[in-house]
Amino acid sequence: MNYIKRFFSAFVAAAFLFTGSIHTVQAAMISSEQVAASAVTSSGEQDRERIIAALSREDVQAAMVARGIDPAQAKERVAALTDEEASTVAAQIDNAPAGGNAFIGAIVLIFLVLLLTDILGFTKIFPFTRSVR
Amino acid sequence: MYLRGFILALAFVLASCAAPGVREVTQNTQLPRHNELTKTPFFPQELYQCGPAALATALNTIDIRVTPEQLTPEVYIPSREGSLQIEMLAAARRHGALAIQIPPRLDALLQEISAGNVVVVMQNLGLSWAPTWHYAVAVGYDLDRELIWLRSGTFERLEMTLSTFERTWARSQHWAFVALPPGKLPASSGSDTVIKGLLAFEKTAPAIHTRTAYAAAVERWPDDLVLLMGLGNSSYATGDLDGAAKAFQQAIVAHPDSAAAHNNLAHVLLEQGNAKSAMQAAEKAMNLAGQDERLKSQIAETIDEIRHKAKKSNSP
Numbered sequence: 001m002n003y004i005k006r007f008f009s010a011f012v013a014a015a016f017l018f019t020g021s022i023h024t025v026q027a028a029m030i031s032s033e034q035v036a037a038s039a040v041t042s043s044g045e046q047d048r049e050r051i052i053a054a055l056s057r058e059d060v061q062a063a064m065v066a067r068g069i070d071p072a073q074a075k076e077r078v079a080a081l082t083d084e085e086a087s088t089v090a091a092q093i094d095n096a097p098a099g100g101n102a103f104i105g106a107i108v109l110i111f112l113v114l115l116l117t118d119i120l121g122f123t124k125i126f127p128f129t130r131s132v133r
Numbered sequence: 134m135y136l137r138g139f140i141l142a143l144a145f146v147l148a149s150c151a152a153p154g155v156r157e158v159t160q161n162t163q164l165p166r167h168n169e170l171t172k173t174p175f176f177p178q179e180l181y182q183c184g185p186a187a188l189a190t191a192l193n194t195i196d197i198r199v200t201p202e203q204l205t206p207e208v209y210i211p212s213r214e215g216s217l218q219i220e221m222l223a224a225a226r227r228h229g230a231l232a233i234q235i236p237p238r239l240d241a242l243l244q245e246i247s248a249g250n251v252v253v254v255m256q257n258l259g260l261s262w263a264p265t266w267h268y269a270v271a272v273g274y275d276l277d278r279e280l281i282w283l284r285s286g287t288f289e290r291l292e293m294t295l296s297t298f299e300r301t302w303a304r305s306q307h308w309a310f311v312a313l314p315p316g317k318l319p320a321s322s323g324s325d326t327v328i329k330g331l332l333a334f335e336k337t338a339p340a341i342h343t344r345t346a347y348a349a350a351v352e353r354w355p356d357d358l359v360l361l362m363g364l365g366n367s368s369y370a371t372g373d374l375d376g377a378a379k380a381f382q383q384a385i386v387a388h389p390d391s392a393a394a395h396n397n398l399a400h401v402l403l404e405q406g407n408a409k410s411a412m413q414a415a416e417k418a419m420n421l422a423g424q425d426e427r428l429k430s431q432i433a434e435t436i437d438e439i440r441h442k443a444k445k446s447n448s449p
Contacts (some may be wrong), residue, residue: 028434029400030393032363033332073206 047086051078154239155295159276161240168247169273169282170194175289176201183286184208184216187268188224190284191253191312197228215266218255218308226334230312231346233319233330237307239299241321243274248320250311254283257304264304271298271309315346324354331363340370351380356387358394365397377401392421396432399439408443415439 052075054060061071078086158164174193178186178201185201185208192199207224208216225232235241235252245252252271259265269285274295281298285291293301302309311319315338318327327350335343344367350360365380381398384391395418402411415435422428 028396028431028438029366029369030362030396030428030431032335032359032366035362035391035393036328036332036359069210070206 048078051086155279155299158239158243158295159279161243161276164240164243164276165247166277167275169275170246170249170251171273173251173270173272173284175284177287177289181215182209183268184221186286187253187270187284188216188221188312190270191251192225192228192230194251195230195312195314197230197312197314199228216268221253221268222310222333225310225312227337229315229338229342231315231317231330231334232310232312233322234308234310234326235319235321236323236326237309239295239302239307242271242309243276244321245311245319246271246274250313250317250319251284252309252311254302255305255308256298256301258301266305267301315342316349318349318353324350324357324360327354328357328359331360335363335367340367343367344371344373344376351383355383358384358388358391361387362393362397365394365401369397369401374401374405378405390421392418392423392425392428392432395421396428396435399435403439403442408439408446411439412436412443 055064055071055074055078064071064074172194174190176186176189176193182201182205185204188204188208189199189201204224207227208220210216222232222234235245242252242254254269254271256267256269257264258267267286269283269291271281271283273282274280279295281293281295283291283293283298313319315334322330331343331346331350334346338346344364347360347364347367351357351364354360361380361384365377365384368374368376368380378398378401381394381401384394385398388394395414399411399414399418402408402414415432418432419429419436422432
């Protein structure tokens with residue numbers, strides 16, 4: 001059972017690693033996403049790789065674990081981002097202060113702010129019983 | 134002078150705080166006066182976890198069986214005690230739903246409910262400077278009594294006045310989305326947001342579902358290039374060459390100068406064994422590609438492939 005599990009996770013990991021090459025195989029068929037973004041030079045794949053690279057740093061991973069985020073799951077979340085979303089995150093990583101703890105802090109913060117946009121995303125408790133009318 | 138302008142502007146902003154939009158909506162004659170989706174399931178939330186609970190409610194409504202506990206690791210960030218909007222959308226997609234944001238207006242939200250779609254909303258139940266963010270699912274409304282009902286937190290049928298709801302919802306910039314099975318479309322969204330939702334959906338969905346979703350969108354917007362390309366590509370991915378060819382041809386009729394449509398049609402024609410027409414389509418694509426280097430190299434690849442295949446079939 002354990003072997004099967006291990007094999008499966010290795011397989012999934014490999015699948016992630018090789019998504020790049022799968023894309024080149026199909027490169028000649030033009031995706032609807034590319035058509036939608038035709039005017040832009042963008043490359044969501046590259047942005048995603050940059051985010052993954054930042055998340056793969058050991059110190060960043062340690063910081064994520066310390067905050068209760070599973071690094072493997074973090075990467076899966078990145079894979080589900082659209083090109084547009086990925087480029088926003090990548091830009092934030094680029095603008096993060098370089099070096100040392102500040103960098104890690106910024107990366108983790110960006111991820112926590114899920115990677116994205118604004119503070120608006122957080123939810124909080126539900127003590128709301130304001131009476132109607 | 135400036136100060137006076139500022140005060141005037143401030144007064145205007147304050148005046149508009151009286152839940153704008155509610156009166157317009159109650160006078161809206163397009164909407165049914167009353168509707169409630171009473172069959173919507175309910176998952177009471179655990180501490181802080183309104184995100185997973187709201188998402189589970191929306192997904193189970195369209196028969197995607199998933200519990201809040203299963204969703205928690207996907208959308209919940211422990212140290213922030215909450216879920217982020219983008220993760221709510223991504224998780225819905227990952228479980229096979231087409232997640233699409235609706236226009237940030239009360240009438241759009243009510244239009245969805247009257248069309249039978251429950252709406253996941255984000256509210257700030259606190260104040261703008263002391264936010265208490267919350268996800269809930271809007272399931273019903275009554276325009277005459279100016280009420281809205283939500284699956285919210287631990288309340289299976291929370292009743293709110295439209296005014297109160299509008300104010301708490303406005304603080305999230307009226308953020309809301311519907312989670313739909315492939316083949317259904319939101320009643321209120323424009324083609325832009327639907328396309329955005331579809332592009333995200335196709336990243337994780339099986340091709341057959343992607344095709345169903347695109348086909349529904351093409352029915353509503355038959356001339357949209359991105360939708361037609363999506364329909365063609367997903368048909369191709371399911372092995373439906375005829376369907377793919379039809380979609381790309383339709384795209385070419387509506388957008389004769391689309392290099393991408395010609396290129397993809399060339400691929401389908403090649404696989405249908407029609408190398409000659411494939412080459413014509415590919416050459417047309419190259420002529421239309423203009424200065425786009427990436428596109429040009431992709432089309433060059435197509436042409437190579439056609440030549441390669443033609444050579445192979447010529448030599449015994």
